[in-house]
Amino acid sequence: VPPSPTPRAVARAAQIATIKAVAQRLIAERGVAGLSLREVAREMGLVSSALYRYYASRDELLTALILDAYNDLGAAVERADARHAGESARQRWRVAARAIRTWAKRHPHQYGLLYGTPVPDYQAPPLTIEAATRSTRVLCNILSDDRRAGGASVTTSSGRDVRRFLMVDGVAAMLPGVAEDDYLAALMAWTHIFGFVSFELFGHYVGSVRNATLMFDEVTDRLADLLDLSD
Amino acid sequence: VPPSPTPRAVARAAQIATIKAVAQRLIAERGVAGLSLREVAREMGLVSSALYRYYASRDELLTALILDAYNDLGAAVERADARHAGESARQRWRVAARAIRTWAKRHPHQYGLLYGTPVPDYQAPPLTIEAATRSTRVLCNILSDDRRAGGASVTTSSGRDVRRFLMVDGVAAMLPGVAEDDYLAALMAWTHIFGFVSFELFGHYVGSVRNATLMFDEVTDRLADLLDLSD
DNA sequence: TGTACATCAGTGAACGCGCGTTCACTGATGTAC
DNA sequence: TGTACATCAGTGAACGCGCGTTCACTGATGTAC
Numbered sequence A, B: 001v002p003p004s005p006t007p008r009a010v011a012r013a014a015q016i017a018t019i020k021a022v023a024q025r026l027i028a029e030r031g032v033a034g035l036s037l038r039e040v041a042r043e044m045g046l047v048s049s050a051l052y053r054y055y056a057s058r059d060e061l062l063t064a065l066i067l068d069a070y071n072d073l074g075a076a077v078e079r080a081d082a083r084h085a086g087e088s089a090r091q092r093w094r095v096a097a098r099a100i101r102t103w104a105k106r107h108p109h110q111y112g113l114l115y116g117t118p119v120p121d122y123q124a125p126p127l128t129i130e131a132a133t134r135s136t137r138v139l140c141n142i143l144s145d146d147r148r149a150g151g152a153s154v155t156t157s158s159g160r161d162v163r164r165f166l167m168v169d170g171v172a173a174m175l176p177g178v179a180e181d182d183y184l185a186a187l188m189a190w191t192h193i194f195g196f197v198s199f200e201l202f203g204h205y206v207g208s209v210r211n212a213t214l215m216f217d218e219v220t221d222r223l224a225d226l227l228d229l230s231d
Numbered sequence C, D: 001t002g003t004a005c006a007t008c009a010g011t012g013a014a015c016g017c018g019c020g021t022t023c024a025c026t027g028a029t030g031t032a033c
Helices: A007-030 A037-044 A048-053 A058-083 A089-106 A108-115 A126-132 A134-150 A168-174 A180-201 A212-227 B007-030 B037-044 B048-053 B058-083 B089-106 B108-115 B126-132 B134-150 B168-174 B180-201 B212-227
Strands: none
Touching (some): A007 A058, A007 A108, A037 A058, A058 A089, A058 A108, A058 A126, A058 A134, A089 A108, A089 A134, A089 A180, A089 A212, A108 A180, A126 A134, A134 A168, A134 A180, A180 B180, B007 B037, B007 B058, B007 B108, B037 B048, B037 B058, B058 B108, B058 B126, B089 B108, B089 B180, B089 B212, B108 B180, B126 B134, B134 B168, B168 B180, B180 B212
16 A cells, blocks of 8 residues: 555645746746745745755755756657657657757756756756766667667778777767767767757857758758668 | 057056956856956955946946957967968868867856856847857858868758758858858857867766867867868 | 146945845644554 | 644744945046137
C-alpha cells in the first residue's frame, strides 16, 4: 500500500509548484536579476519570510529553477524523439534539433538561464550537471543508434588524434558504437545547434537572416551530412 | 592648426576613461548586475551625483561599455589579421578565429556582455550595431578576398535557394565576390566560432573537452574546409 | 591685458525605493500511545 | 477514540544594506569684449 500523502504534504508540494511558477514568470519578465523572493511572496499573498519554509535562500530557489529548466528541455527533446522512434537517423536528428530550438523559443529566458551568461559566483550542484546532459544525450543516442545499425561508417578520418583535446572516456560513454574519429564532428554538431539558437535568440542574426526556421532546417541538414547520418 | 584641447576637455576625457575602466572592472568582478554608479563614484573618490556630469543614466554608461567592448574586440581581430596580410586565406582564417577566442578569454565578462544573455529591456543604439559587425567583417573579408583571388570556386551548391531564409542584399554587401551558394556556409562558420567560444566560456565543455585550445584549432580547420579556403 | 559673465565639475543632502535574511511568535496539522 | 506533544506554515517586525536619480549649491575654468 502506498502511503497516501498527508494533506500537509500535498499543500507543501502545491506551494513549491506555485513558488517556482511565479519565479519563472518573474525571470521571463525581468531577467534573472529581477527575481526577488519578496516579489514572489507578494504575488502569492504571503509574507516574505514565509518562503524560507521552502527554500533556504534565493540561490537555492534559483538552483531549483535551473534544474527544472534543464529537465524540462530534456523531457521535451526526449518526447519528440520518442514520437519518431524507428525512423531514419536523419529524420530523428531533424526532429530533435527542432525540439531544442522550439523549446528555446518558447522559454527564451529559461534558455538564457541555461545557455547564456553564467550567473556570477553561482556553482552548479552535481544534480544540475546531470540534468544538463539530458537533451544532449538524445542527440548522442541518435548518432549511436545509427552507427550501430549501419555498420559504423567512419566519416572523415583526418588521421588526427582526437585524444589530444577530448576526454575520450567521458565522450565514449555517451557515444557507444561511434568511432573515435567521429567524436569531433559530434561535438561540433551539438555546439552548432546551441550556437545557432543562442545567436538567434540573443539577436545576432538581425540583419542577415530573414527566416530562421527555414535556415535552421537547412543548417540541421548540413550537420547531418557532417555526421554522415543515414537517410 | 588643430585647436589644442582645453585643460578642462583633457580632464573630462580622463574622467570618462576612468569611469569606464572602473565600471569594466566591476562588471568583471560581479557581473553586469553588479555595476552600480554609486560604487563607481565611491572608487573614484567622487560623490555619486557627480557621475551625472558624464552619463545621464546607468543605461547610458552600459551602452558606452558595450560599444567599447565591440570596438575593442573588432580592433583586436583587425590587428591580428593585418599582421598576416598577404598570407593564405586558410592562415588568415586561423589567425582571425584565434584572435576572437583569445580576446574572449582575456575579457570573459565583456564577451558575456556582447554574446551572452541580453540585458532585459536594453535596446542597442545603431552605433552599437555597427560596431558589432567589426569582428565579423574581418571574417567576411578573408572569404571575400579568397574568392576574388582564386576564381570564385563554389563549394557545395546544394541547389537550394538561399534567398528563402537569408537577407541576401545585406549579406552580399559584406561578401563581395562570394557566390550566393556559399552564404550559408559562411554564416555557419561565424556562428560556429562564437558558439564554440560561448560554450567554452560558459562552461558547457566541462567533462568532454580536455584542451579547448587544440580543439578550437581543429574546429577552425574543419570550418575552413567547409568554406573551401585556399591553402 | 583685464574684466564680466557663462559654463561646467563636483558637493551634500534628500527622496523613495527594494532587497535578503533573522527571529520570536501563533495556530493549525500530524503522530504516538 | 482521545489525549499530549512535536512538527510545521505562516506572521510581523526588524536589521542593515544598497540603489538610481534630483536638486540647489559652490568654486573653479573658459570665453567674449
